[in-house]
Amino acid sequence: MSSQNPIWALISTFGLMSLFAVGGAAAAVPEMHRIAVDVHHWMTDKQFADAYAIAQLSPGPNVLIVTLIGYAVAGIPGALAATLAMCLPTALLAYYVSRLLNRPGQSRWPALIQAALVPLSIGLMAASALILAQSTDRSIAALLLTATVAVIASVSRVNPLWLLLAGGLLGFAGIV
Amino acid sequence: MSTDSAPAAQQPDHPAVCAPPPGLLALFLAFARMSLAGFGGVLVFARHAIVDQHRWMTADEFNETFALCHFLPGPNIVNLSMVFGSRLRGIAGGVAAFTGLLLPPTLIMTVLGIIYARFGDVEVLRRILAGISCAAVGLLIAVVFRMMTPLLKRMDVVVLILMLGVFTAIGVFRWPLQAVLLIAIPLSIAVAYAMRRKVAA
Numbered sequence: 041m042s043s044q045n046p047i048w049a050l051i052s053t054f055g056l057m058s059l060f061a062v063g064g065a066a067a068a069v070p071e072m073h074r075i076a077v078d079v080h081h082w083m084t085d086k087q088f089a090d091a092y093a094i095a096q097l098s099p100g101p102n103v104l105i106v107t108l109i110g111y112a113v114a115g116i117p118g119a120l121a122a123t124l125a126m127c128l129p130t131a132l133l134a135y136y137v138s139r140l141l142n143r144p145g146q147s148r149w150p151a152l153i154q155a156a157l158v159p160l161s162i163g164l165m166a167a168s169a170l171i172l173a174q175s176t177d178r179s180i181a182a183l184l185l186t187a188t189v190a191v192i193a194s195v196s197r198v199n200p201l202w203l204l205l206a207g208g209l210l211g212f213a214g215i216v
Numbered sequence: 217m218s219t220d221s222a223p224a225a226q227q228p229d230h231p232a233v234c235a236p237p238p239g240l241l242a243l244f245l246a247f248a249r250m251s252l253a254g255f256g257g258v259l260v261f262a263r264h265a266i267v268d269q270h271r272w273m274t275a276d277e278f279n280e281t282f283a284l285c286h287f288l289p290g291p292n293i294v295n296l297s298m299v300f301g302s303r304l305r306g307i308a309g310g311v312a313a314f315t316g317l318l319l320p321p322t323l324i325m326t327v328l329g330i331i332y333a334r335f336g337d338v339e340v341l342r343r344i345l346a347g348i349s350c351a352a353v354g355l356l357i358a359v360v361f362r363m364m365t366p367l368l369k370r371m372d373v374v375v376l377i378l379m380l381g382v383f384t385a386i387g388v389f390r391w392p393l394q395a396v397l398l399i400a401i402p403l404s405i406a407v408a409y410a411m412r413r414k415v416a417a
Binding site for chain 1: 251252253254255258281283284285286287288289290291292293294295296297298299302303307310314317318320321322324325326328329330332333336340343344345346347348349350351352353354355356357358359360361362363364367375376378379380381382383386387388390392393394397400401404405407408409412
């Protein structure tokens with residue numbers, strides 16, 4: 041495995057993963073974690089949680105956590121390779137399917153498949169939350185912070201950025 | 217953020233006529249702008265820019281395009297940029313929107329990766345990141361909770377079991393995604409199909 045060119049490992053890993061990423065980036069996090077931490081040992085558990093936090097805090101699509109994984113593996117070429125491998129194949133697939141579906145009369149199946157994928161992608165996102173929580177919530181205070189943010193974000197429409205910054209502030213103060 | 221679907225539905229002075237298709241550079245810049253504005257998800261900003269601001273699509277066309285991108289695999293908003301751009305300006309338009317969406321934040325992310333590699337072990341930064349991570353997980357839980365609410369209200373036991381099954385297989389047992397989905401997707405489609413027939417009958 042170590043003799044393999046890391047760029048190719050990134051491209052094949054994320055290119056394949058993107059084709060199974062139903063429900064978007066958050067649903068693919070458990071698989072990214074499994075591949076990057078458990079299978080290839082590209083990052084530690086902690087580094088993965090940090091990468092997730094940085095990706096949440098930065099502008100742009102949340103899928104760009106793959107850019108950070110790619111950078112950790114193979115520097116700037118790795119960052120670009122991982123990003124393109126994760127984004128380009130499915131974008132091209134979407135392009136071809138949208139041209140195909142532009143004809144009328146086939147409108148039932150997309151709606152049906154979409155309805156069928158909803159519970160699966162929610163299950164995947166819940167799994168992401170569990171896996172990330174296991175690496176971040178190592179203390180009672182950390183657990184409380186996660187729970188509080190979850191409740192606030194569930195019942196109010198406060199901008200998520202404020203909650204992230206509040207978390208950073210509590211971390212800076214050494215509370216969590 | 218609060219200007220959701222309501223104003224787009226009825227615009228008396230601007231009927232369903234869309235603006236003329238934009239140039240490639242305009243597409244690139246528009247997607248770059250919505251991408252950089254999109255902290256914690258780009259969709260809200262994309263909808264605002266495409267439907268309300270530039271009037272490149274009607275609200276219905278946007279929903280239809282997004283639904284397509286949602287049921288296909290991969291990052292939804294990235295798929296949307298390619299489909300949307302190519303509908304307006306062919307494949308070149310798709311590439312322009314795709315590049316606009318991804319290039320600026322990828323550069324930012326790479327710089328952050330460099331900074332993290334150099335200073336990631338500094339104690340203060342460690343603590344700040346740990347706090348942000350906790351909050352980020354909380355946000356994710358909230359999203360899951362919000363998405364789950366309609367399912368819980370309908371109380372489709374089979375659907376809930378499917379959801380719980382995927383959660384357990386991936387989250388607890390840490391099984392590979394491909395293997396789980398190769399079983400779960402056909403199963404879920406069969407269930408959805410059977411339920412629809414039952415409703416129709």
